[in-house]
Amino acid sequence: MLSACCIFLLAGFIQGLTGFGSALVAIPLLSFILDIKTAVPLCMLNGVVITTYMALTLRRHLDPTKILPLLIGSLPGILVGIYLLKNSDESLLRHGIGVLLTGYSLYNLIARPVSFHPGRSWGYVAGFLTGAIGAAISAGGPPAIIYSTLTTWTKDEMKATLTGFFLVNGYITASMHAITGMTSLATVKIFAVTMVFVLAGTIIGSKVSGRINRSTYLKIIYLFLAGMGVLIILT
Secondary structure (H helix, E strand, O other): OOHHHHHHHHHHHHHHHOOOOOOHHHHHHHOOOOOHHHHHHHOOOOOHHHHHHHHHHHHHHHHHHHHHHHHHHHHHHHHHHHHHHHHHHHHHHHHHHHHHHHHHHHHHHHOOOOOOOOOOHHHHHHHHHHHHHHHHHOOHHHHHHHHHHOOOOOOHHHHHHHHHHHHHHHHHHHHHHHHHOOHHHHHHHHHHHHHHHHHHHHHHHHHOOOOOOHHHHHHHHHHHHHHHHHHHOOO
């Protein structure tokens, strides 16, 4: 239990800092101490704690017109993801996502990518992919994150949009996990202990985030995505 608490303290810090990433940190580490079918709904429950807190702190920057395309697209994606979690090779899914994450992030850190400002239609695509991957392996953030980095939004607008999306998406996915029997009593008991640690980490990470600019914020995002991509491949 102590190991799980430390993992969620770190996961909360990362999401408080960047606006995403708790599951990308927690899932690979939890896989050493819990089975994946326990770790995924546990991360989703703790993710709800994180995003609820962050939504309150970033409420001035929340814009429904930015969040809705992601949210609407994610709804059918969640159903697809739950089907994949129950019926597909989870290892193959994780490795494929890890390779894509690492390649995209390194490209943005090393090269000078051509500017691309996505329209609202791309928000629906990003939302669908986020919902599917999130429900399947609790690491669905990258599509929505990549979409937000391609916009001209400020750092706080990016964090608020991701937070608002993950908040609603998280509540829906956690409910679906409960309805379909994925969330067990044992999972709830672990969550009751770890939620205190994930909240503490989120508060600390949010305070650090307030001291960095947009350029530094984007570099942190790409470095983090690359590192998590490698970690996903290796676990």
